[in-house]
Amino acid sequence: MSEGEAFDFQLDRIISVIKDTGAKVIGLQFPEGFKRRSPGIASRIEKETGSVIFISGNPCFGACDLDVALLDKVEIMFHFGHAHLDDNKLSQKVYFIETRSDVDVKDVVKLAVNELTGQKIGLITTVQHVHKLEDAASILKEHGKECIICAGDSKIAYPGQVLGCNFSAARKEECDEYLYIGSGQFHPLGVSLATKKRVLIADPFVNELRDADNSRILRQRSAAIAKSLDAEVFGIVVSTKPGQERMALAEELKSMAKEHGKDAYIFTMDLVTPDQLLQFKVDAFVNTACPRLAIDEVGRFHSPMLTPMEFEIVLGEKQWEDLVFDEITGE
C-alpha cells in the first residue's frame, strides 16, 4: 500500500448497511496501514448515521485477526483491508471492506510480457488488486500467453488471491511460471517456495518488475534450523486469535518433542512479540501462530523461532529439502 493511491473504503455502502440494519453501535477495524484514516471515516459515519463508533486499536494483520473483544461490544463491525476469510460464527456480524486499489495494472503487465519466459502463466495477487486480474489476463493473452487464475481453498475468497499464510491458489494447477501483481515481497516469496517456480513481481504502483528471490530467506531459515539442532528446551507458541489458533498442532509438536527426549512448553498469547517472549528462557521457539512471524521478525527473538515444519526438520522427522513456508490452509 503506497501513500497517495486511492483505495475504496466504500463509505456509501457502509452508511447504507448501517441504515438498513438499524445498528446503533458500530465497530471499525483497520490494518496498520489504514489506521490513520480511522478518525476521518468514523467522523463521517457518525455524522451521517448518528451511531456510536468504536475503533479497534489492536494490531491487525489479516481477516484471521478479527477483534473479538470489540465484536462483543458492537452490533456490527466493518473490517477493512482484507477479504472475507471463512464462514465462521464470528464473522456473521462482520462486513469485510476490501479497500480495493484503483491503480491501473495494464502498463506494468505490458512491461512484464517480455520478461516472462514460460508459455502458461499463473496470475496471482492480493485482494487489493484481485479485480484487475482479468485486465492482466487479456494483455497476456493478446501477447500469445496462456493464463490461469485458479481458485484457492476455503480460506481464499477470490481466484488468484494469495494470503501471507495461504498460497493454495498458486498450487492448484500446473503452470510454467507466475506473475504476481502487487507491491509486497512476502506473498511472491511464499509462492516461489511453495511451487519451486519462478515468480515475477509486477508492482503497479511504481511500474517496476523484479524476480522474487528467496535465497536470503532460505539462508535465514537454514540458520534458524542450524542454531536449533542442539536445543533441549522448546517453547511452542500458540496464538489465541480464533483465526490463528493451532492448538492441536502445538500439542502434536509437544508430543513429538517428548518422543525425541526434548522438553517443550506451550505458551499461549494474543499478539506474539519478541518482547513478550523475552522472559521465557528456552533454547528455541516454535511458532504455530501467524506464519509471517517467524519469517518477518527473524533475528528479533532472543532464541531461534522455527516454523512447525522446521521444528520437524530439527528433530529429523523431515528433510531440509522439504522446506516451504508455513501455511494455514482450508479445505
Added chain:
Amino acid sequence: MSEGEAFDFQLDRIISVIKDTGAKVIGLQFPEGFKRRSPGIASRIEKETGSVIFISGNPCFGACDLDVALLDKVEIMFHFGHAHLDDNKLSQKVYFIETRSDVDVKDVVKLAVNELTGQKIGLITTVQHVHKLEDAASILKEHGKECIICAGDSKIAYPGQVLGCNFSAARKEECDEYLYIGSGQFHPLGVSLATKKRVLIADPFVNELRDADNSRILRQRSAAIAKSLDAEVFGIVVSTKPGQERMALAEELKSMAKEHGKDAYIFTMDLVTPDQLLQFKVDAFVNTACPRLAIDEVGRFHSPMLTPMEFEIVLGEKQWEDLVFDEITGE
C-alpha cells in the same frame, strides 16, 4: 520483587487442587517478574499430576488482567502474584496464588520508628507483604505509636493492601501519616496523592527508608495537562480487558468533549502501548484503561496521555488542585 528473595508459589497446594478437582487441562498466568519461573513450575506440575499445562505469554499487570482467552481453553487456571480481586464470573475457574514474600519486615520497621513524626500511623503494603503487617504493627505499638490497618473497598482482598489503581485502604480512616512496606515507588506515590499525607517507604529487601516524593510526577502531570489545553481532537482509550474496561466512563468523556466543541474518538484495545497508538493522529489521548499507563509511560506516547480527571481539568470542568491518581474503585 528483587532477585534471590523467596516467594511462596504454593506448589503443594496447586498439585493438591489439581488432584482434588481432577482437572486435566491447566492454565498458568504470571506477572512479568515471575514469568521466567514458569517452565520449572509447569514441569513439576506436569510430572506430579500428568495434566496438560498451558502457560500464558500475555503481559500481566494485575488480578484485573486475567487471561480470558486462556481461561476459555482450560478447566482451571492458577494466577500468580496477585490477590483475588472481585467475585466475578470469570474468576470462578481461577485460583489466585499470591506468591507472598518471606522477607522479614521487622528490622526496617524498627528503623522507621524514629523517622515517623505522627502519632497515628496508617500501615499499607502490597499483597506480597500483607501477612507481615501485624508484625509491623506490634513494633510500632511497642514504641508507643497508634496503628491503623484499614479494610479497603470491594476490590481489595486484605486490610492495609493497596493496588496501583486502588488506594481505598489508605483513604478509609484518618491518620497522621503512612508507613508503606515494600520496594516499589508507584503505590506509595499514589497514596500520597490520594491522601495528601506524608508516606514513608520502608523497603524490607534492602532495609532502607525513603519518603514518597510526588513532586516529579506532579510536574509531569502538569506538563501533560498544559500541552493538552489547545487540543481539539482527543482519542479516548478503552481496554477490553474485563477488569480494566471503563466504556461507560469513556462515553461520558466523549459527550463531555462534544459539549465543549471538541472532537473525540473511542479506541478499544487489549494491551495499550505507545507503538499501537502511533497510527492515530490525535492531539491528546485520555486513558480509561490501567491507570498506571498514563503515569508509568509518560513521554512515550506521541501525544500527551491524560487521565480522565486530567481531561476534565483540560476542559475546565475540574481544578488543577483536584489532581490525584486515577483509580478503579469498588464498592
